[in-house]
Amino acid sequence: xxxxxxxxxxxxxxxxxxxxxxxxxxxxxxxxxxxxxxxxxxxxxxxxxxxxxxxxxxxxxxxxxxxxxxxxxxxxxxxxxxxxxxxxxxxxxxxxxxxxxxxxxxxxxxxxxxxxxxxxxxxxxxxxxxxxxxxxxxxxxxxxxxxxxxxx
Numbered sequence: 001x002x003x004x005x006x007x008x009x010x011x012x013x014x015x016x017x018x019x020x021x022x023x024x025x026x027x028x029x030x031x032x033x034x035x036x037x038x039x040x041x042x043x044x045x046x047x048x049x050x051x052x053x054x055x056x057x058x059x060x061x062x063x064x065x066x067x068x069x070x071x072x073x074x075x076x077x078x079x080x081x082x083x084x085x086x087x088x089x090x091x092x093x094x095x096x097x098x099x100x101x102x103x104x105x106x107x108x109x110x111x112x113x114x115x116x117x118x119x120x121x122x123x124x125x126x127x128x129x130x131x132x133x134x135x136x137x138x139x140x141x142x143x144x145x146x147x148x149x150x151x152x
Contacts (some may be wrong), residue, residue, distance in 0.1 A: 019061035022109055026069065029115050030055050033122050034133040047118075054125040055118050056089075056100075067109065068102035071121035080117065085109075097124070 030036060030047035037048050045057040056070040070089045073080050074097045080086045086101045088094025099117070103109045123131050 019065075019067040019103070019105075019109075022111055022114075023057065023061050023067055025111065026055075026114055026118065027057055030057070030118050030122070033119075033126070034130045034137070035126065036122070049122060049126040049130060052125045054121045064105050066102055066104050068100060069114065069118075070098055070100040071117045072097050072124045073099050073117060073120055074124050076117070076120060 027038070027045065027047070031038060033047075033049065035049045036054075039046050039048055039053075044059055046053045047055045047057065054072065058068050058070075061067045070093070077097045077099050080099045080101075081088065083101075085103055085107065086099050089098035089100045094100075101109075101114065101117075122134070126134070
């Protein structure tokens with residue numbers, strides 16, 4: 001996996017705008033899971049399920065500034081740490097499978113990978129009942145899409 005660099009025609013404010021868009025999209029995605037809530041401990045945005053954090057979203061990106069997040073990755077954590085933008089989360093959380101990703105203005109964050117990480121983290125932290133509810137919702141959504149694809 002290669003982190004794409006922005007084209008020279010994109011300036012820092014356009015990229016920061018993208019970080020704000022990406023940050024909003026990741027927040028919306030995380031909060032779409034059953035039982036997910038938002039909180040602001042330490043002045044940073046987090047998504048929780050049943051009072052447990054499953055993604056640290058940090059502060060909202062500012063023009064020209066960085067963006068980052070931290071997630072618990074019990075299955076893909078070792079592979080994630082091979083990526084140039086990932087490292088074990090500080091404060092001892094890295095020992096428990098938490099991974100932090102950070103991006104500078106010149107980077108193009110891989111949105112789909114970050115969403116996969118948020119989903120894995122949710123599954124690792126959420127109670128089994130809520131994970132089962134999520135899987136049911138996802139399979140219903142896939143079967144509806146499959147039926148509509150066949151009609152098209």
